[in-house]
Amino acid sequence: MHITRYTDYSLRVLIFVALKGEERSTIHEIAERFDISRNHLMKVVHQLSQKGYLTAIRGKNGGLLLSRPAREIGLGRLVRDTERDLALVECFSDHNRCIITPACRLMSILDEALEAFFQVLDRYTLEDILGPRAPELIRLLQLPQDAVAAS
Secondary structure, eight states, rough: OOOOHHHHHHHHHHHHHHTTSSSSOOOOHHHHHHHHOOOHHHHHHHHHHHTSSSEOOTTOOEEESSSSSSOBBBBHHHHHHHHSSSSGGGSSSSOOOOOTTTOOHHHHHHHHHHHHHHHHTTTTBBHHHHHGGHHHHHHHOOTTTTTTOOO
């Protein structure tokens, strides 16, 4: 399985915003720190706002905040919300043209593996990503040392 860049960027945005705690983050700031296209991040942030992960505040003093505590943002749910296509192979899709599908066990085996993947992700939250390494993440992202990770 391969996580798309979209999901990767979604995770990075949430990590960044969580590390800043109550201080608002901007798309420009996140794009700059991760060296990611600002236009691409705007789409990611828009979806994260629509799905209830972020609160986007417009205006001069606007910015991004987590919509709920990091401990309430499950990684499994986030990946399900941001991945557009979880069809690992053709037989998972509506456009399956593989002639061996009726006799092949690959689909059921891969489905079981995908379920196991999500069972692991479902045990973790955004807070778990930060954990005791939050100070190092703050340093690497060049945030103020007094930044407080949201919990």
